[in-house]
Amino acid sequence: MALKNPFLLKGYLDKHYFCNREKETTGLVNAITNSRNVTLISLRRMGKTGLIYHTFAQLKKNYHCVYVDILPTSTLAEFIETFGKAVLNQLENPYGKSVKQLLGIFKKFTPSLVIDPMTGQPSFEIQIKTERESESTLEDIFNYLKKRKEKVVIAIDEFQQIAEYPEKKTEALLRSYIQNLTHIDFIFSGSQKHLLTQMFSQASRPFYQSTEFLFMDRIDSGTYSKFILHHFSANQKKIKEKEIATIFEWTRLHTFYVQLICHKLFVQPEKELTHEVLVRTLQDILTENEPYYIGYKNLLTNQQWGLLKAIAKEADVPKINQKDFLNKYKLSASSVQRSIKALEERELIVQETNGYRVYDVFLGLWISLRF
Ligand SMILES: Nc1ncnc2c1ncn2[C@@H]1O[C@H](COP(=O)(O)OP(=O)(O)OP(=O)(O)O)[C@@H](O)[C@H]1O
Ligand SMILES: [Mg+2]
Incomplete structure (x- = not known):
């Protein structure tokens, strides 16, 4: 289709x-088929989740694949509910068993079976009410996983x-359960590089050296360029390599932003995607997002905003404490130290090999054009 x-x-x-x-x-694929757990790390919106699903597509002939996103969780109980629900719903087919069989899978707790009012699809729900209940539920879920005979890969x-x-x-709790599941392989992924590398590479931490790291960078520009050309020309749209190079320059080859501008270019009425069409499309994106951008600005102190603006205007800042940079933007070294931390915590800036830059490339462009 x-x-x-x-x-x-x-x-x-x-x-x-x-x-x-x-x-x-x-x-x-190589790590999973050789029973090595992996920690997958990249910048936000570089394509981790896509890569996990793409890998699952290769593995699914021989593996049962489970994907769980724990971003919305903030307590252990919420983790158990989210993890348990994902495991059950992706490994069990509610249609294939009687309700009694399904609900009897666990010893210490009973999941409920709910029907989606829109689709009529049944699915499992897990609700934890007390702390004691949470630990026994977790134990039950891992016992259930341990008993499964087929190969399973779980991406968290x-x-x-x-x-x-x-x-x-x-x-410590998760590590002790996971290391007992010798026939189940795990992919742990995320974008907070220092949190994850600490978790897996500090000797004092439970997950120390329990996985191999996969740091994912940008898609190769030549290959991405062919991909973009292919999809435009398959739909009778023309674009020159020069214009694709401009897209890569604006977006710094950051996957989501490349996808977004190509997605929007695709719906432009013109058959030929010229530089003018490109500029108009970028302007549309910036205008559309302006309310969010202004929202960020209002959340920041004057000093934080001043630093963000300076970074956006420079595009890359290799040495944030250098006198030239501080003088040019009238910043004080002490306030920069504090602001850097706040901006990094809010994921508004990121440090890469060329130095600091605005994380969201379109926000960076908007600031540099507007202020
Ligand atoms: N290799 C790829 N080719 C084409 N599109 C891709 C590719 N990888 C990711 N994408 C697209 O780029 C966007 C971002 O990808 P994805 O959500 O996988 O990134 P992520 O690193 O998981 O982001 P986040 O840190 O926000 O979770 C999505 O729209 C996805 O469809
Ligand atoms: Mg993701």
């Missing part, structure tokens, strides 16, 4: 709409979240 718009902005469909990532996919996305839970024992 031909898609209306081949440049996806969320989720994963199939390999036709997924560019490259061959090396990373092979690495993940945004795994750094567990470091934020008030229950400090979470890491």
Whole structure:
């Protein structure tokens, strides 16, 4: 089936709409099929979740695949509910068993079976009411996983979240269960590099050296360029390589932003996507997002905003404390230290090999054009 718009902005469909990532996919498949757990790390919106689904598509002949996103969780109980629900709903087919069989899977707790009022689809729900209940539920879920005979791979996305839970024992608890599941492999993924690398590489931490790291960078520009050309020309739209190079320059080859501008270009009425069409499309994106951008600005102190503006105007700042930079933007070294921390915590800026830059490339462009 031909898609209306081949440049996806969320989720994963199939390999036709997924560019490259061959090396990373092979690495993940190789690790899983050799029973090595992996920690997958990249900047936000670089394509981790897409890569996990793409890898699942290769593995699904021989593996049962479970994907769980724990970003919305903030306590151990919420983790157990989210994790348990994902495991049950993705490994069990509510249609294939009687309700009694389904509800009897666990010893210490009973999941409920709910029907989606829109689709009529049944699915499992898990609700934890007390702390004692939470630990026995977790034990039950892992016992259930241990008893399964087929191969299973479980991806826990945004795994750094567990470091934020008030229950400090979470890491040790999960590690002890996971290391007993010798026939189940795990992918832990996330974008908070320092939190994740600390979790897996500090000798004092429970997950120390329990996985191998996969750091995912940008898609190769040559391959991405061919992918973009292919999808435009398959839909009778013309674009020159020069224009694609401009897209890469504006977006710094950051996957989501490349996808977004291509997605919006795709719906422009012109058959030929010239530089003028490109500029107009970028302006549309910036105007559309302006309310969010202004929202960020209003959340920041004057000093934080001043620093964000300076970084946006410079594009990259290799040495944030250098006199020239501070003088040019009338910043004081001491306030910069404080502001850097606040901006990093809010994921408004990120440090890469070229120095600090605005994390959201369109926000960076908007600031540099507007102020
Ligand atoms: N290789 C790819 N080819 C084409 N599109 C991709 C590719 N990888 C990711 N995308 C698209 O880019 C966007 C961002 O990808 P994804 O959500 O996988 O990133 P992420 O790193 O998981 O982001 P986050 O940190 O926000 O969770 C999505 O719209 C996805 O469809
Ligand atoms: Mg993701």
